[in-house]
Amino acid sequence: MAEIRLEGIQVRYGKRVVLKEVSFSVPNGSLCVITGPSGCGKTTVLRVVAGLTHPERGEVYFDGQRMIHVPPSERDVAMCFQSFALYPHMTVEENWLFPLYAEKLSPEETKARLTEITTLLHMEPLLYRYPKQLSGGQQQRVALGRALVRRPQLYLLDEPLGNLDAKLRVEMRAEIRKIQETRHITTLYVTHDQTEAQAVADQMVVMDFGEVKQVGTPEEVYEKPRNLFVAGFIGTPRMNFFPVSVEEEGGKIFLRHSAFTFLPLPQEQALLRERKRECILGVRPENVFLSPIPQEEAFPANIEVIEPQSNELILSLRGEGIVFKVRYQRNELSFRPEGGEKVWVQFEKEAIHLFDRKSEERFN
Amino acid sequence: MRELNQILVPKRRSQERWFRFLLFVPTMVFLVLMVIFPLVYSVNISLYDYVRGREPRFIGLGNYLQLFQSEQFWLVTWITLRITLTCVAIEMGLGLLLGFALSQRIPGMGFFRLIIFLPMMLAPLVAGLFWRLLLDQTFGLVNFFLERIGLQPVEWLTNPRFAIWGIILTDVWQWTPFVVLLTLAGLGTIPPELQEAATLDRAHPWMRFKHIYLPYLRMPIMLAVLFRSIDTLKMFDVPYILTGGGPGDLTTTLSLLGYRNLFAFFKVGVASAISWFVVIIVNVLVNILLKILSPKRKIPTETVDTGL
Numbered sequence A: 001m002a003e004i005r006l007e008g009i010q011v012r013y014g015k016r017v018v019l020k021e022v023s024f025s026v027p028n029g030s031l032c033v034i035t036g037p038s039g040c041g042k043t044t045v046l047r048v049v050a051g052l053t054h055p056e057r058g059e060v061y062f063d064g065q066r067m068i069h070v071p072p073s074e075r076d077v078a079m080c081f082q083s084f085a086l087y088p089h090m091t092v093e094e095n096w097l098f099p100l101y102a103e104k105l106s107p108e109e110t111k112a113r114l115t116e117i118t119t120l121l122h123m124e125p126l127l128y129r130y131p132k133q134l135s136g137g138q139q140q141r142v143a144l145g146r147a148l149v150r151r152p153q154l155y156l157l158d159e160p161l162g163n164l165d166a167k168l169r170v171e172m173r174a175e176i177r178k179i180q181e182t183r184h185i186t187t188l189y190v191t192h193d194q195t196e197a198q199a200v201a202d203q204m205v206v207m208d209f210g211e212v213k214q215v216g217t218p219e220e221v222y223e224k225p226r227n228l229f230v231a232g233f234i235g236t237p238r239m240n241f242f243p244v245s246v247e248e249e250g251g252k253i254f255l256r257h258s259a260f261t262f263l264p265l266p267q268e269q270a271l272l273r274e275r276k277r278e279c280i281l282g283v284r285p286e287n288v289f290l291s292p293i294p295q296e297e298a299f300p301a302n303i304e305v306i307e308p309q310s311n312e313l314i315l316s317l318r319g320e321g322i323v324f325k326v327r328y329q330r331n332e333l334s335f336r337p338e339g340g341e342k343v344w345v346q347f348e349k350e351a352i353h354l355f356d357r358k359s360e361e362r363f364n
Numbered sequence B: 001m002r003e004l005n006q007i008l009v010p011k012r013r014s015q016e017r018w019f020r021f022l023l024f025v026p027t028m029v030f031l032v033l034m035v036i037f038p039l040v041y042s043v044n045i046s047l048y049d050y051v052r053g054r055e056p057r058f059i060g061l062g063n064y065l066q067l068f069q070s071e072q073f074w075l076v077t078w079i080t081l082r083i084t085l086t087c088v089a090i091e092m093g094l095g096l097l098l099g100f101a102l103s104q105r106i107p108g109m110g111f112f113r114l115i116i117f118l119p120m121m122l123a124p125l126v127a128g129l130f131w132r133l134l135l136d137q138t139f140g141l142v143n144f145f146l147e148r149i150g151l152q153p154v155e156w157l158t159n160p161r162f163a164i165w166g167i168i169l170t171d172v173w174q175w176t177p178f179v180v181l182l183t184l185a186g187l188g189t190i191p192p193e194l195q196e197a198a199t200l201d202r203a204h205p206w207m208r209f210k211h212i213y214l215p216y217l218r219m220p221i222m223l224a225v226l227f228r229s230i231d232t233l234k235m236f237d238v239p240y241i242l243t244g245g246g247p248g249d250l251t252t253t254l255s256l257l258g259y260r261n262l263f264a265f266f267k268v269g270v271a272s273a274i275s276w277f278v279v280i281i282v283n284v285l286v287n288i289l290l291k292i293l294s295p296k297r298k299i300p301t302e303t304v305d306t307g308l
């Protein structure tokens, strides 16, 4: 129920800068997923928003109001801690009732909230247990429940589903999304799971080493990664990168690599002509075509490893001086690939990513 | 192979058992010599009419009967209990408060944390002497300040009403830091993220104290109460140096009474009986306190197992 804005947040622990100039905003009522490698500062961002960590510099705004000097207890945020932080001397039920005291609800309302959360998280048989008597996944659900019983301005969920099994995870993420949407509560959601991020996010923030690398919708981040880091971090298996040289021949620009020569589309021709430098070509594994017989503009490569994954195949190929991966729907493939087989490879021209080699920024 | 095992394993087992027993022997010998023998011996003595220089005579529970009929004995028991209860109550209250105050992360707290433990490091005799000088009627510092702010000087150590407070003051001064120490240790075991969670859950101070601090302080509080009760019930040195038990017997503790019986009147039997009475009182009181202080509901896998 609030629009969140971070401006130039800088956090330091001792000498180490943990957040550098972090700025982004989350529109009112939307869900923002924060993702990035371990130790990049995701938890720290949540702590700054909650007011538990004081940034050295920068401002946090809720609905345009400066919050830096507002104590955490008055910010009206509910947080699900990565380490759970359950009250060990209280049962599951008491853990959930604890944040409700401050809301001064009627007994009926309290009961209704409790029942709702219990059924939502499938905790009926465990209500009177102590945290120490629960498994990791059950503890995590208690931690999540302690945030979700409240109706705050803001939910801060730090990897709320990390310890759950796959089935429960899919179910819970839908429930969190539903609750968040119906109550219209702005949410910051940390996760490493990319399908989870795609499924719930209105907006994604990708971080690395304390810096925001890209802010955008899940589609934008996937289809137009702004730099080499985001391109490599989002998507599994990761994007194939080929360092290529830009060469002009007969009025056309070619990208040349020891294994192949690639002719880009006209709109990229213009861009490349301006730069005419070495660059990095990125191609996602699903944007590669394979054929058992020679094709125009195709280059040969050998299949090295075949990994079947549900209805997909992940193939590792080796060409001259390159190794790369290809992802295929099983039923889309016109032939049966065999290890060691020679195939002809083409890249999907509409779906290539071009990055500057120095700045690592995208330019197409 | 199997037969061999059947022979070898029991053999090894019995060897192991012997070895374990062997390791146990020094402890046993030490315990018998240093603890059990003196205890049994003093029980034995307490059953004799034994005045030094005379032949001991067995009188059964005579010493105890004599004690229980003596008015002085009951007065001294009452005074000991009064000192104990007052001291423990004040020390616990003050210690907890100071502990909370000193646990705040305020610059300069480290210094206070350091100096507050100084009294505890003094020998009780020295502390007693120290307060005797401070509380002295004519040239003590306390009365000097009382007079300065326009109050009547108080006969701290000789007035029947105030003498006991002199004793209490000294004990409180010396041993409140002990409670502070245990409180600080207890507060230090609270995971910081619990406090953060409670902050975000907007718990008010009383809920915070009851549900977060208290569970972690229960064990330190219990230990502090036990140690302080046992110690004050046996108190000897402070009244010995401060008031000598007077005026009259108004600041005489059980230990002081026992001491006087032994070294002034040479009544070895009576002195032993008194010290056994102290042991019994300590045991009864400690058990009552444990009952009161143990948590009402057991939280299953308690991490702290003190073996109490």
Ligand SMILES: Nc1ncnc2c1ncn2[C@@H]1O[C@H](COP(=O)(O)OP(=O)(O)OP(=O)(O)O)[C@@H](O)[C@H]1O
Residues within 6 Å of the ligand: A013, A018, A037, A038, A039, A040, A041, A042, A043, A044, A045, A082
């Ligand atoms: N209290 C602290 N003192 C010193 N360094 C810290 C402290 N807390 C975090 N850090 C450091 O700050 C960096 C960011 O930590 P943070 O917990 O925000 O990472 P994260 O992105 O949440 O990682 P993860 O995905 O593993 O949870 C890490 O390098 C960590 O080592």
Ligand SMILES: [Mg+2]
Residues within 6 Å of the ligand: A042, A043, A044, A082, A158
């Ligand atoms: Mg984290």
